[in-house]
Amino acid sequence: KAGVTQTPRYLIKTRGQQVTLSCSPISGHRSVSWYQQTPGQGLQFLFEYFSETQRNKGNFPGRFSGRQFSNSRSEMNVSTLELGDSALYLCASSRGTDTGELFFGEGSRLTVL
Amino acid sequence: GENVEQHPSTLSVQEGDSAVIKCTYSDSASNYFPWYKQELGKGPQLIIDIRSNVGEKKDQRIAVTLNKTAKHFSLHITETQPEDSAVYFCAGGGAGSYQLTFGKGTKLSVIP
Numbered sequence: 001k002a003g004v005t006q007t008p009r010y011l012i013k014t015r016g017q018q019v020t021l022s023c024s025p026i027s028g029h030r031s032v033s034w035y036q037q038t039p040g041q042g043l044q045f046l047f048e049y050f051s052e053t054q055r056n057k058g059n060f061p062g063r064f065s066g067r068q069f070s071n072s073r074s075e076m077n078v079s080t081l082e083l084g085d086s087a088l089y090l091c092a093s094s095r096g097t098d099t100g101e102l103f104f105g106e107g108s109r110l111t112v113l
Numbered sequence: 114g115e116n117v118e119q120h121p122s123t124l125s126v127q128e129g130d131s132a133v134i135k136c137t138y139s140d141s142a143s144n145y146f147p148w149y150k151q152e153l154g155k156g157p158q159l160i161i162d163i164r165s166n167v168g169e170k171k172d173q174r175i176a177v178t179l180n181k182t183a184k185h186f187s188l189h190i191t192e193t194q195p196e197d198s199a200v201y202f203c204a205g206g207g208a209g210s211y212q213l214t215f216g217k218g219t220k221l222s223v224i225p
Contacts, residue, residue, distance in 0.1 A: 004156070031211065043157070043202060043215040056212045090156055096211065101147065104156030 002027065004093050004105035012111045018079040021108045023091030025072050029103070031055075031096025032074040034066060037088040037107070046089075049074055050096045078110075086112045115140040117205045119216025126193050127224050134219045136203035137185040145207035146179060146186045151200045151218075160201075161188070193223045 005024040013019050025032050034046040045058040049068035066076040072093075078085055088109050092102035116139040126132050138146075144165040149157035163170045163177045163186065170177050174193075179186040190197055200220050206213040 033212065035215075042217040045212045045214070048211055050211070058212070092156075094211075100145070101159050101162065102157075102213065104149075104158065106154070106156045 004091055004103055006089075006091050006105035006108050008108060009106065010109050010111075012113060013081050014113050015081055015083060017081050018077060019081060019110060020075055020077045021089055021091075021110075023074045023076075023093075023105060025074070025091075025093030026103055029093035029095055030072055031094045032068055032072065033092045033094070033102060034074070034076050035090045035092065036060075037090055038086075043090070046076065081112045083112050086110060115143055115205050115214040117203060117214050117216045119203050119219060121219060122217065123220045123222070125222045125224060128193060128195060130193055132188075132190045132193055132197070132221055132223075134188045134201055134203070134221075135185060136187070136205075136216050137183075138205040138214075139184065140205065141181075141184065143205040143207055145205070145213075146177070147204050147206075147213070148175075148177060148188050149202045149204065149215075151202065153199075157202060165207075190221075193221075195223050195225050197221060198223045 007022045031050045033048040036044045048056040052068045063079045068074045088107040090107045092104045119136045147162035150160045151157040174191045176189045200218045203216040204213040
């Protein structure tokens with residue numbers, strides 16, 4: 001069974017640009033969550049999608065957005081990048097029918113210069 | 114919202130010794146408490162979890178205990194091995210949402 005796949009794995013952007021990250025969940029999983037991981041703040045919840053609907057949203061500015069497609073694949077977008085957006089962005093999938101195990105991908109490491 | 118605090122931030126033990134990591138949570142409605150292990154360059158991986166209707170759970174060398182009254186839970190690793198070296202995260206969730214709130218992590222080093 002294939003795991004959670006995130007692309008790209010590494011990317012470098014400059015301030016003011018925008019970026020789109022992609023996540024393919026485990027087959028059969030309908031929930032996709034996104035987390036930002038930094039050395040200072042740790043793992044912080046961005047948002048969670050279930051059946052194409054955003055079900056929960058963390059405390060991040062509106063520059064951070066996401067969506068989920070009918071095949072459960074998800075994308076997140078960050079517009080007007082700031083230096084502080086440099087982080088590892090982790091996607092996690094789950095069945096979504098109860099609070100249970102999250103299966104994480106290996107992340108997309110974003111560096112903003 | 115939920116707040117999860119984790120201690121210690123770093124922990125060094127000799128191979129074969131036990132390691133204990135402790136977490137506290139603030140939201141009494143939380144009912145799901147997983148522990149994740151993150152190795153360098155990889156995403157977090159679930160190693161054990163516990164729900165609020167259980168006080169203790171064990172899986173080979175790993176055990177988790179939960180004290181709902183005090184709102185704290187702990188991870189116990191016995192007979193530590195060098196491959197146990199990693200960053201461990203506790204988390205709390207289930208308080209009416211599907212998101213997890215993570216602790217800041219504990220870097221465990223097992224010295225051969």
